[in-house]
Amino acid sequence: MLKLEGVSKTYKVGAFARQDLAAVRDVSFELRPGEVVSLIGESGSGKSTIGRMILRLTSTTSGTITFGGKDIATLRRGALRDYYREAQGVFQDPFSTYNPVFKADRVLTMIRQSYFPDVGDADWRTRVREALAAVSLNPDLVLDKYPHQLSGGQLQRLLIARALLLDIKLLVADEVISMLDASTRIDVLNLLADLKERGLAVLFITHDLSLGNYLADQTVILRRGSIVERGATAEVFGDPTHPYTRTLLSSVPRLGERWTDTELEHGPCRYHQLHPDGTDPAGPALAAVGDDHFVACFALGEDRKCGQP
Amino acid sequence: MLKVEDLRVYYRSLRGDVQALDGVSFSLADKEIMGLVGESGCGKSTLGKSLIRLDGRMRHVGGSAELDGETLPIADDARMNEFRFRKVSVIPQYAMSALNPTRRIGRMVRELVESRGIRFPTVRAELDRRLALVGLDQDVLERFPIELSGGMKQRMVMVISTLLNPSLLIADEVTSALDVSTQKAVATALAGFRDHDLVRSMIVITHDVSLVYQIADTIMVMYAGKLAEKAATDVIVSRPKHPYTQLLISALPEVGVRYDGKRLVGIPGSPPSLRPAPTGCRFRDRCPLAFDKCAEQPPFVEVEPGHSVACWKAS
8 A cells, every 4th residue: 555665864964964965765665455564763863854755845855655556745635635644644743733722623524624625614623522532532531621630542543533634544653652661552542452453553653662662563674764673563573683683672671681792693794695796886785584574684774795695 | 678657848939839749658668669750740750859959949848858767858958968869869851961071071070979989099990890790991080071972961961960879769750751672771871870789779769661661670660740540560560450540541542553453542621720720639630530529638547468559440
């Protein structure tokens, strides 16, 4: 449904924009209906830029993003509005998404003004109630309230309800639960799981590996703008192959397992074992190490030459 | 050795006092790293701040804190100055922005120690040794804060805060803004300070139980301005007695857990308003075990050696 092919983004930085900063380099992956893909990376890995490019909030420098077969870069006016009917985003900080001067349910009213001007009052109220029920919010507790009267979890769920009012097929969830408390974040995660069961595709962007793992069918690990490893979640988490993925996994604090100081043994570069002449820039970016498991060269993004096998 | 007795700190607001910290009593042994966990608004940062500096909105209502046999003059801002930095030190929540952007770091440290009446050359050698301990190069002293990464700034603030070997160090959410790999380095460095006897004891405030599990000896859980439970780290994680702790720990997603295999559940409801705080157990409304007696506030009592709980069902 959503397909990224060789997507790159270069920002101009420095005085007079003389320097190039490659935020995203040659990223390709796919998102199918009813599938959750988690995009995991540390700060500066380009994960949010990818989410913004998918939502057309930022343009791509090269590569194409297609949604239902159509290149989204070519969408204009009506076609773009139709795209937003199907693809919506929810972002990290629910408090700054709302205008504190207006009541929080204004975000729902604005959807009606832009997309459903012909829907009658009674019909609209039913739709709002259905959307709120889908995110387990009690309409009496959240409608007609100002943002400061609601909790972070309620505001975040209200934003998801806003997206559900449109008949969306794709939700870009950028760090949606990082700001929430442990006791409420699991509810938002379960909500995303329920939406996925209903056929929604979710791009779950996070820096937290344990959260990504809970939902995702597919996992994409990003480092400095490039994909270092991707594949089925069970494969990537069960048999992490790239040294970066392994470092990340070993650094995650876990309950019941203390950090160890043992150096990770990386072994020979799996990419170059499979593609011995893979220094060719035209070669595949990722080598298949399993059925649904791909890994990049171990030296990708570093200044050293890959040590070969 | 820190001893806190029935500490009460309220926030002034136009609509009455917020009872953010209400009758907190605990002690911290020498060499102990205590993780202080709880959700936003539970009073964990208020507790940390009360032990070093009350800001303008905070009012000390009652109770005392004693450090190594000396009473901390919590309510007296001027007299607390003697203790700050030397006896009690803090790594603030936003250490990233705690460094003066207009000074080279070395000069800032010099001004800071000289403001405490200490000549900089006498601590210079120690400063270099500590930088090495947290894995920073001496060159950072010549740099401006903007030239350092978030993790480097965080470690720099750690070195400055502990330079005078405080007896008590309060680390407030020091790793929450960092990436996982940097987080590990910073948290390990924090534990290293205790291991090298540079600080006597430490309170690590965080919302992340799995992080303090890595470095803390004991964990204390707070809920809505009250203590819920304190015990050794392993006990809190494997045999918690307070229903809030139990629910909180079971709501944590772990690497390897998936929604279709083992669906986790959150805690329904939200914490009560503390303006004013409700009577009785503050977790009552969300607690699956609540019964009549919970209308009365349960005391925070030791139910096993080293394990204190505030719940009628636990004792």
